[in-house]
Amino acid sequence: MLALEIKDLSKTFSVGFWKKRPRCILKPLSLAVEEGEVFGYLGPNGAGKTTTLKLLIGLIYPTTGTARILGVPIDDPRAKTNIGFSPEQPYFYDYLTAQELLEYYAQLSGVPSGERAKRAATSLTRVGLKDIDRLQLRKFSKGMLQRVALAQAIVHDPKFLFLDEPMSGLDPIGRREVRDLIQELKDEGKTIFFSTHILSDAEALCDRVAVLNHGELKGIGVVRELLSETEGSVEIVWHGDVGRADLEALGAKTRGAGSMTRAVLPQARLNSALDALRKVNARIESVNPVRHSLEDFFIEKLNLQSQDRPEEVTRS
Amino acid sequence: MTRILPIAFNTYREAVRDRVLYNLIVFALLIVGSALFVGQISIEIERIVLINMGLTSISIFGVVIAIFIGISLVWKEIERRTIYTVLAHPVRRWEFLFGKFIGLFGTLTFNAALMCIGFFAALLYLSHRLGRPDAYILVAIYFIVLQLMMMTALAMLFSTYSSPLLSSIFAFATFAIGTFSEDLHNFAAAAHGPAKAIMTVMAYLVPNFSSLNVISQVAHAIPVQPGLILHNTVYAISYTAVVLFCAAAIFENRNFK
Numbered sequence: 092m093l094a095l096e097i098k099d100l101s102k103t104f105s106v107g108f109w110k111k112r113p114r115c116i117l118k119p120l121s122l123a124v125e126e127g128e129v130f131g132y133l134g135p136n137g138a139g140k141t142t143t144l145k146l147l148i149g150l151i152y153p154t155t156g157t158a159r160i161l162g163v164p165i166d167d168p169r170a171k172t173n174i175g176f177s178p179e180q181p182y183f184y185d186y187l188t189a190q191e192l193l194e195y196y197a198q199l200s201g202v203p204s205g206e207r208a209k210r211a212a213t214s215l216t217r218v219g220l221k222d223i224d225r226l227q228l229r230k231f232s233k234g235m236l237q238r239v240a241l242a243q244a245i246v247h248d249p250k251f252l253f254l255d256e257p258m259s260g261l262d263p264i265g266r267r268e269v270r271d272l273i274q275e276l277k278d279e280g281k282t283i284f285f286s287t288h289i290l291s292d293a294e295a296l297c298d299r300v301a302v303l304n305h306g307e308l309k310g311i312g313v314v315r316e317l318l319s320e321t322e323g324s325v326e327i328v329w330h331g332d333v334g335r336a337d338l339e340a341l342g343a344k345t346r347g348a349g350s351m352t353r354a355v356l357p358q359a360r361l362n363s364a365l366d367a368l369r370k371v372n373a374r375i376e377s378v379n380p381v382r383h384s385l386e387d388f389f390i391e392k393l394n395l396q397s398q399d400r401p402e403e404v405t406r407s
Numbered sequence: 408m409t410r411i412l413p414i415a416f417n418t419y420r421e422a423v424r425d426r427v428l429y430n431l432i433v434f435a436l437l438i439v440g441s442a443l444f445v446g447q448i449s450i451e452i453e454r455i456v457l458i459n460m461g462l463t464s465i466s467i468f469g470v471v472i473a474i475f476i477g478i479s480l481v482w483k484e485i486e487r488r489t490i491y492t493v494l495a496h497p498v499r500r501w502e503f504l505f506g507k508f509i510g511l512f513g514t515l516t517f518n519a520a521l522m523c524i525g526f527f528a529a530l531l532y533l534s535h536r537l538g539r540p541d542a543y544i545l546v547a548i549y550f551i552v553l554q555l556m557m558m559t560a561l562a563m564l565f566s567t568y569s570s571p572l573l574s575s576i577f578a579f580a581t582f583a584i585g586t587f588s589e590d591l592h593n594f595a596a597a598a599h600g601p602a603k604a605i606m607t608v609m610a611y612l613v614p615n616f617s618s619l620n621v622i623s624q625v626a627h628a629i630p631v632q633p634g635l636i637l638h639n640t641v642y643a644i645s646y647t648a649v650v651l652f653c654a655a656a657i658f659e660n661r662n663f664k
Contacts, residue, residue, distance in 0.1 A: 104664070148495045151662040168497050176495035182488040184417065186424040198413040199496040243492060253495075 092162055094251055094282035095124035095147075100156035102142055116142045118307045119156060124284055124299075126161075126250075129277050131297035131314070132286040133389055139306035140286035141179055144255050147284075148176050160251055172200070175244030179255040179286075181236045185229035189215055189239050192228065193246045200247035214242040217275075219268050233260040241269065245276070252276065254285035258292055270295060294385040302392040309392035317388050323358045324381040327365070330374040337367040355381060410498050411506040418510020419517075422476060427514065430468050434522050437464055438529045457533055458626040461526040462547050466622070468522065469515050469555045470582055476514075477562025478574035480507050485663055494663075501655040508563055508651060515555045523548050540628035543621075546636060550619040553643035557614045558582060560650040567657045581613060589617035614646055 099119040105111040117139045124130045134140050145151045147158055147165055163170040183192055193211030202210055215221065218238040231239065237260045244252055257273070258266045273283060273296050287293055293300050294314060302309045327338070332352045335345050341364055343356035356364055361378070368375060422428070441460050481504065484490040493503060523545075530544075531537055561581055565574035584591070588610060595606035619639055621631050 104662070145491075145663065148491070150491060150494060151664065152660075168499055171495060171497040174495065176492065178488065178491045180488065181492075183492070184421065184489055186421055187417075195413060195417055196492065196496060199410055199493065199498055201409065201497070240492070247496075 092126060093123050093159070094126040094128065095122075095130075095158070095160055095284060097122050097147075097158045098156055100143070100146055100158055101154050102146060102151060103154045116306050117146070120308050121156075122301055122308065122311060124282060126282050127277070127280050128298045129273065129283045129285070129296050131293035131300035132284060132303065133288065133290065133293055133300050133385075134286070134303035135288060135393070138303040140303055141255055142306070143303070144176070144253050144284075144286060147253060148174075173250040174253060175247065175249040175251070176253045177240040177244040177255060177257055179259060181240035183228050183236065183239060183243075186227060188225060188227055189220060189223055189231075189242070192239065193243055196243045197246045200249075202247050210246050210248070211242075214246040215239075217245065217272060218242045219265070234262060234265050237261055238265070238269075241272065250281060252281055252283045252285075254283060256287055257285055258287065258289055266292070290385045290389055300385065300388075302389055304393050310388070312388055314385065317385060324355055325358050325361050326377075326379050326381050327354045327356070327361075327368070328352070328376040328378075329368060330376060334368045334371040334373050337371070338364050341367065351376060410496075410502050411509060414493075414498070414503055414506025415508075415510035415513060418480070418507050419514050422511070422514040427472060427476065428518060428521075430472060431518065431521055431525075434464055434468055435525050438522075438525050441529065454530070454534055455626045457530060458544060459622060461529065462544070462551065462622040462625075465519055465522045465526065465548060466551045466554065469519055469551060470558050472518065473511070473515055473555050473558040474562050474575060474578040474582070476511055477559050478566045478571050478578055480511060480563060481566040481658065482569075482571055482574070485661075488663075490663060500659050504563065504567075504655050504658050505651065508559060511563075512556055512559050515559065516552055519548065519552055519555065540625075540630075543625040543628065543631055546631045547621050547625045549636075550621055550639060553639055554614075554616055554619045556647050557585075557616075557643055557650070560647040560654070561614065564650050564654040564657070567654045567661070582616070585614040585616040586620070587617065588613055588615040615642065619643070 591610040
C-alpha cells in the first residue's frame, strides 16, 4: 500500500481587499510515497513546501485534487490517527511544561491514560530533552522547541511523519542528533515526509527527493541513483601547476587549489591527460570520477523553465 | 468527548496559569469593603445595596472576562499557530471550538462560584443570618451564569472571523444592546412597516439579557417564578447552541495560512 498518494492537489488563494484576484500557491501536484520511505521535499523558500504540508494536515483546504494517507482520504479525521506533524516554526502553549504538552497531545491522539506519562517521557528522551520536567516552554530556546516539536510528533507512535524543516534552529550537534533520530524512525519502519532546503540533510537521509519551485513540481529522483550517477567526467588533482597548459589543450577545465591544480575532463581523455602529466613528472594526488550531488540535481531542476512538465527521474 | 475534555481542561489551565482568577482578589476587596462600609452609609437598606453591588460585580467581572478571553481564545491559537499541532492530531475543528468553549465557560462558572461563596459570606456578616429569600439570590447567580454562557459563545463567534479589537467592540456592543433588549421588543411592537420587521429581527437576533437580570427583584426578596427559570434556561441553551453552530460553520471553512 502507498503511504501517501497525492493526485492533482492544488491551492489558489484569493488576494486583495476590494478586488479579489487568484494567486496560485501550489500547481496541481501528483506524487506517491511508499511505506517505509524517507521522502525529501526540497525547494527554496516560498516554493510551496509548507503549503503542501498544510494541505495534507488539513490546515488549509485544496482548491482541486485529493490525497490519501495510508489509504485514508485526508478529509477523513481517521487519516490523522496515524500521522505525526512537526511544524517549521514550532509554537506551543508556553504555560505548559514539555511533559504536560506531550501528555496533552497523547491524550488527543487517544493514547490510554496509563501510558501517556511514560510515552511523553520516552519521546522527550529520544529528542535529547531529559530532566526538564519543571521548566515551562516559555523558557525554552528555539532549538529546544524544535526538539519538542519532534517529540510531540512521535509521542503517539504514528506510522507516518510529516516534518517541516525539522533541522531549522538546531546547532550542528542538534542537527546530527535529529538526523540520527530520523534514521532510527526509518529503521522502525515509519514513513517520513520531510521538507527542507538543507540539501546535505536530504542527501544523508532520503530515499527519494522531489524538487518544488514556484508551487510546481520540477522533478523526483532516487537519491542513491543520483549520487552514483557520473557524468562521464574525471577529476585529476596534482601538486604544482606543471602540465596545466597541456591538459587545457586536451579540453580540461583547470583551476589552482592552493599548492595543487585541479582539472576536470572527459573520461575518454583520461589516459592522454595522465600521459601528459607523467611526461612533466607531475606528482598526481588523486584521480576520481565526477559524481552528481543532490545540489546538482536541485539546481538543474530549478533552472528548468516553468512550462517543463514534471518527470520521474531515473537514470540508471 | 475524549478530545473535547482535554481541550477544555487545557483552556481552564491556561486561564489559571495566566492568572485570570486574580480578579477574585479585586472582587473580594470590593465585597469586603461593601460589607464593612455600606452598613454605615445606608440605613435599613444595607442588605439591598450589598446584594445589588455583589451580584452586579459578579455579572460585570464575568462578562469582562468572558469577552476579553473569549475574543482571543481562537484568534490567539491561529495567530500563535498553536492550532497547527492540535489539528494535526485526530481532532475535528468543531471539537476544538467546543472544547475551548467548555473550558472558558467552566472557568467562568468556577470563578462565579468562588465569588458566590465570598458574596454569601459578606451577606452573612452583614445580616448575621441567611433566610429563605436569600435562596433567590442563587437563582439570580444562575441567570448570570447563563448570561456568561451566551457571552462566551458570542465572543468566540466574533473571534472566529475577526481581530480581537473588532471582536471586543462587537462583543461589548452586543452585551450593551442585549441588556436593553426589552426596549428593542417594545420598539418593534410600536413600529410600523419595514421598521417593524427590522426591529423585530434585531430584537430576536441580539441576546435577551433583560429577562436574565433579576438582581433588583431578588434584592427586594421578590420570588423568581419557576416558569422564568425554565424559560431562561431553554432560551440561553438554545441561543448558545445556535451561536456555537455558526462559529463552528465559520471555523470549519477557514484556511490557516
